[in-house]
Amino acid sequence: MIVALQTLIYFRQSLLSVLERLIGPYYIRFSFLPNKDDDLDDEDSEEQVFAEYDDEKGVVFFPPMYVQRYAAVNDCLLDERWSGKLEKVVDLGYHDMSFIKYLKEVPGVEHILGVDIETVPLRCSSDLLANGEFAPKRETPLQITLFQGNAADPDYRLIGCDAVVAIEMIEHMMPHDLDRLVHNIFGFIQPWIAVITTPNADFNVLFKSMEKNGLRRWDHLFEWTREQFNDWCSNIVTRYPNYTVSCKGIGPGPPGTLHHGCCSQLALFVSKNYCKQQDLTIDSMALVKDVPITSNLSDMEGSWEYTDPLVEKNMLCAPTKLNCSTFQVKSFSKTTKNLMEKNKTDSLVHTREVVDEIRQLTKMLNFDKNTLDQKQYTWNNINWGENAPYWNQYYKVVRDYNYPFETKSEECRILELISDEINRLIDLQSTEENSISGEKLEIPIDYLMRIVEHITNDVDKVKDLLEWNGYEVVDNIVVYSRLIVENISVATPDNEWQDNDTLSDVNKQFEFVDARDVA
Numbered sequence: 001m002i003v004a005l006q007t008l009i010y011f012r013q014s015l016l017s018v019l020e021r022l023i024g025p026y027y028i029r030f031s032f033l034p035n036k037d038d039d040l041d042d043e044d045s046e047e048q049v050f051a052e053y054d055d056e057k058g059v060v061f062f063p064p065m066y067v068q069r070y071a072a073v074n075d076c077l078l079d080e081r082w083s084g085k086l087e088k089v090v091d092l093g094y095h096d097m098s099f100i101k102y103l104k105e106v107p108g109v110e111h112i113l114g115v116d117i118e119t120v121p122l123r124c125s126s127d128l129l130a131n132g133e134f135a136p137k138r139e140t141p142l143q144i145t146l147f148q149g150n151a152a153d154p155d156y157r158l159i160g161c162d163a164v165v166a167i168e169m170i171e172h173m174m175p176h177d178l179d180r181l182v183h184n185i186f187g188f189i190q191p192w193i194a195v196i197t198t199p200n201a202d203f204n205v206l207f208k209s210m211e212k213n214g215l216r217r218w219d220h221l222f223e224w225t226r227e228q229f230n231d232w233c234s235n236i237v238t239r240y241p242n243y244t245v246s247c248k249g250i251g252p253g254p255p256g257t258l259h260h261g262c263c264s265q266l267a268l269f270v271s272k273n274y275c276k277q278q279d280l281t282i283d284s285m286a287l288v289k290d291v292p293i294t295s296n297l298s299d300m301e302g303s304w305e306y307t308d309p310l311v312e313k314n315m316l317c318a319p320t321k322l323n324c325s326t327f328q329v330k331s332f333s334k335t336t337k338n339l340m341e342k343n344k345t346d347s348l349v350h351t352r353e354v355v356d357e358i359r360q361l362t363k364m365l366n367f368d369k370n371t372l373d374q375k376q377y378t379w380n381n382i383n384w385g386e387n388a389p390y391w392n393q394y395y396k397v398v399r400d401y402n403y404p405f406e407t408k409s410e411e412c413r414i415l416e417l418i419s420d421e422i423n424r425l426i427d428l429q430s431t432e433e434n435s436i437s438g439e440k441l442e443i444p445i446d447y448l449m450r451i452v453e454h455i456t457n458d459v460d461k462v463k464d465l466l467e468w469n470g471y472e473v474v475d476n477i478v479v480y481s482r483l484i485v486e487n488i489s490v491a492t493p494d495n496e497w498q499d500n501d502t503l504s505d506v507n508k509q510f511e512f513v514d515a516r517d518v519a
């Protein structure tokens with residue numbers, strides 16, 4: 001049975017590449033914010049998201065449920081309040097990296113972490129990373145670090161994450177782990193936002209195939225109704241009042257089933273006072289600079305007391321009292337305390353500086369650990385008892401990959417943006433006319449200036465650049481002579497989006513193969 005499951009999982013990657021080709025264009029249209037000037041009206045996009053009854057399967061979603069889920073999570077990450085500012089993001093329960101594939105393209109993201117308790121799916125992930133070696137260079141740096149570990153454990157490498165994503169993971173967790181996960185996210189990582197999704201049990205009556213299984217998916221430890229999920233979420237914000245939460249459904253059912261809600265449910269948690277380094281005021285900069293962690297080896301001698309509750313709570317949280325030698329965390333200086341009182345805060349912000357300092361510190365502690373292990377010291381940790389892993393290093397690194405990147409010149413970026421826009425306009429017109437004739441396309445330079453306004457507002461420079469690169473510019477109009485292109489049509493089978501969300505995640509993929517084979 002396990003071997004069969006593993007085989008299916010291995011198959012999944014190649015299936016995903018097929019899927020990618022099929023849903024790619026749809027996904028881009030559906031998920032990423034439409035271009036400002038795109039005329040994609042709400043009515044149009046709503047028409048594309050719907051569900052139908054199938055006599056055998058029950059409800060079938062268009063597009064497939066997981067696509068709708070990824071799109072909903074992406075929408076959260078692209079919210080204008082933090083769009084472009086989420087640099088370090090962790091995907092908890094990343095499975096085979098299906099979502100990381102899209103996360104990679106979220107503007108501003110420079111470090112993606114994946115944590116999964118399973119090791120089998122990790123082998124499927126290698127493709128995405130290996131492709132990276134041959135892929136065109138990125139314009140921005142990107143590091144992907146995959147860990148094997150329990151998302152409930154507060155590994156120090158999670159510190160500094162701006163966003164936490166957990167798609168359809170919590171229902172696979174044991175109750176005590178789920179409790180610890182909450183603390184890990186909101187007490188330890190303290191991200192700017194956290195996006196958590198889980199199935200909606202109210203919806204399950206619509207799935208006939210679940211009737212045999214007590215109306216839940218066989219591989220889930222629980223499934224919550226909307227009320228239960230809302231309770232769980234409001235309980236979190238009561239315990240962590242720094243956060244607000246909003247819930248919504250993903251994957252509407254067929255007409256007339258609105259009262260059951262949607263197939264999945266999503267909670268978006270937002271920190272009320274998250275502060276990134278570049279947003280810090282002079283006062284809070286001082287506060288951060290004053291963090292009294294000494295990262296000097298000579299200071300590591302003496303008794304180990306981890307007494308400052310602020311440091312314990314906000315910086316590393318876990319090992320409360322270490323009954324061995326070598327480190328001392330001094331308490332806050334007077335200036336820091338005054339500043340904290342003035343700012344009415346009892347917490348420190350995780351900034352790059354602090355995080356780097358913690359990393360440096362951790363390296364030294366790891367070095368020390370080997371010596372300590374030999375002496376058979378025990379660790380006493382409030383949550384994990386004796387012999388807890390050293391200094392919050394719970395996860396094993398499975399893969400750490402840096403994508404190659406090169407920064408493009410300003411001219412190159414301007415040209416690329418303008419040529420993409422011209423191509424988009426051509427596509428738009430060709431879909432409208434259903435063919436491309438030999439006519440000319442005339443685009444006012446002012447219009448193109450808006451596309452590159454974040455780089456330059458020098459019209460003459462852009463005109464020169466375009467002319468140098470073979471574009472015809474007459475007065476302030478770019479004249480594009482179109483080629484005559486034969487009608488191109490991409491055949492899409494009717495049942496392309498079929499998906500039955502009642503099955504386990506593994507079976508779901510298998511089901512898809514069958515559907516394709518039949519089609």
Ligand SMILES: C[S@@+](CC[C@H](N)C(=O)[O-])C[C@H]1O[C@@H](n2cnc3c(N)ncnc32)[C@H](O)[C@@H]1O
Nearest residue numbers: 093095098116117118150151167168169172505
């Ligand atoms: C249904 S899959 C999630 C799929 C993935 N997030 C996506 O949307 O494509 C659930 C994943 O959570 C992982 N998982 C379950 N319990 C976990 C835990 N305690 N810590 C980390 N990962 C866990 C499983 O190994 C599995 O890969």
Ligand SMILES: [Mg+2]
Nearest residue numbers: 168220504505
């Ligand atoms: Mg599942």
